[in-house]
Amino acid sequence: MENSSPASNRCSYEDYEATADWLRSKTAQRPKVAIICGSGLGGLAELLHNKVVFPYKDIPLFPQTTVMGHQGQLVFGTLEGQQCVCMQGRFHTYEGYDLKQVTYPVRVFSLLGVKTLILTNASGGLNSSYKVGDIMLIKDQINLPGLVGNNPLCGPNEDRFGERFLCMSDAYDPDLIALAQQTAEEQGIEEFMQKGVYCMVSGPTYESVTEGRALRTLGADTVGMSTALEVVVARHCGLRVLGFSLITNMVVTEYDSKQRANHAEVLETTRMRTQVLEGLVTKIVAKIRREVVPLLWSSGKTSRPLSPNRTTQSDYGTHFGLRRDVVPLLWSYRKTSRPLAPNRTTQSDYGTHFGLRRDVVPLLWSYRKTSRPLAPNRTIQSD
Numbered sequence: 193m194e195n196s197s198p199a200s201n202r203c204s205y206e207d208y209e210a211t212a213d214w215l216r217s218k219t220a221q222r223p224k225v226a227i228i229c230g231s232g233l234g235g236l237a238e239l240l241h242n243k244v245v246f247p248y249k250d251i252p253l254f255p256q257t258t259v260m261g262h263q264g265q266l267v268f269g270t271l272e273g274q275q276c277v278c279m280q281g282r283f284h285t286y287e288g289y290d291l292k293q294v295t296y297p298v299r300v301f302s303l304l305g306v307k308t309l310i311l312t313n314a315s316g317g318l319n320s321s322y323k324v325g326d327i328m329l330i331k332d333q334i335n336l337p338g339l340v341g342n343n344p345l346c347g348p349n350e351d352r353f354g355e356r357f358l359c360m361s362d363a364y365d366p367d368l369i370a371l372a373q374q375t376a377e378e379q380g381i382e383e384f385m386q387k388g389v390y391c392m393v394s395g396p397t398y399e400s401v402t403e404g405r406a407l408r409t410l411g412a413d414t415v416g417m418s419t420a421l422e423v424v425v426a427r428h429c430g431l432r433v434l435g436f437s438l439i440t441n442m443v444v445t446e447y448d449s450k451q452r453a454n455h456a457e458v459l460e461t462t463r464m465r466t467q468v469l470e471g472l473v474t475k476i477v478a479k480i481r482r483e484v485v486p487l488l489w490s491s492g493k494t495s496r497p498l499s500p501n502r503t504t505q506s507d508y509g510t511h512f513g514l515r516r517d518v519v520p521l522l523w524s525y526r527k528t529s530r531p532l533a534p535n536r537t538t539q540s541d542y543g544t545h546f547g548l549r550r551d552v553v554p555l556l557w558s559y560r561k562t563s564r565p566l567a568p569n570r571t572i573q574s575d
């Protein structure tokens with residue numbers, strides 16, 4: 193297959209599938225988290241273990257990066273035990289790519305089975321209380337190109353990815369934001385953490401003084417030339433999104449200022465903070481990996497013993513301490529009263545025996561295909 197990136201009207205579902213199939217055929221890794229690295233922030237990919245690296249030029253239908261500070265390769269590997277795929281270099285409309293090409297990797301990630309997208313970017317600070325080197329957790333965005341017709345979802349809707357009209361008021365996942373804030377506190381880096389609104393402009397020009405002032409008036413805390421389009425497409429295909437904006441320079445908003453925005457300064461600042469951001473993202477990825485367990489159990493440390501007279505499936509769900517709202521998602525059929533067969537004694541038996549959906553069982557048990565019999569004295573949840 194050709195390596196040249198698709199013309200916009202050729203970004204069909206089959207194109208995305210072809211790229212995803214090619215990647216699947218080249219690596220056995222099945223990432224659940226994708227990370228898009230901003231200008232000068234690609235070092236994160238170096239932290240992955242068991243790396244499998246694909247230069248963009250080798251990936252069928254993938255665009256190529258042309259910007260300094262964007263390496264141009266896709267790196268698969270594990271971070272804190274979590275399988276991840278990292279984009280060392282992203283695509284921007286100012287490079288000449290159209291909206292579908294800029295967002296092409298995101299749909300490929302979705303087809304690969306990615307569930308969470310973490311984005312980083314370099315940006316200009318608009319909020320006067322921010323300082324160069326601050327890291328802003330993105331709570332919302334202004335997709336300025338999108339507001340005037342340049343939205344990557346324009347054109348026929350691809351129902352296999354998502355619905356026609358997409359809600360964007362919850363684009364940045366509140367739980368992930370809370371997780372990131374908590375992690376930043378644990379890392380002792382709250383002093384340069386901010387939370388605010390990122391505005392995307394098309395670039396490649398930096399803002400004039402009046403443009404900077406206008407964006408601030410609109411409610412933007414930082415401005416850059418990326419991210420918003422990727423987030424729109426990620427939300428369209430149901431990915432959870434977390435975004436970080438590193439303030440690499442302050443936008444000039446005084447007419448008599450002698451400061452001049454430039455890409456060298458942008459890259460210089462990323463060098464100063466890259467390790468901190470990498471450490472933060474690494475810890476968050478570790479927590480995302482672990483979060484499935486506390487989500488399922490209503491209280492992790494209960495020692496309530498199993499009462500022997502609970503014999504129906506629905507009893508067993510909540511009896512084990514599974515959250516009531518989670519139980520119906522797990523059971524393959526609800527309200528059954530099928531009694532428990534007494535001869536089922538292994539973990540995997542127990543999963544499906546209880547009526548847990550077969551695809552859910554391996555996610556719940558920490559190890560698969562075990563036939564280790566349940567020790568008779570294990571009777572509490574934490575066990």
Ligand SMILES: O=P(O)(O)O[C@H]1O[C@H](CO)[C@@H](O)[C@H]1O
Nearest residue numbers: 230231313314416417418458
């Ligand atoms: O958004 P990322 O890719 O981090 O890069 C930012 O830095 C570049 C300008 O210096 C622009 O590409 C801007 O968007």
Ligand SMILES: Nc1nc2[nH]cnc2c(=O)[nH]1
Nearest residue numbers: 314315316415416417458
């Ligand atoms: N638009 C824009 N993008 C940036 N990326 C890094 N700094 C800036 C900036 O000041 N403005």
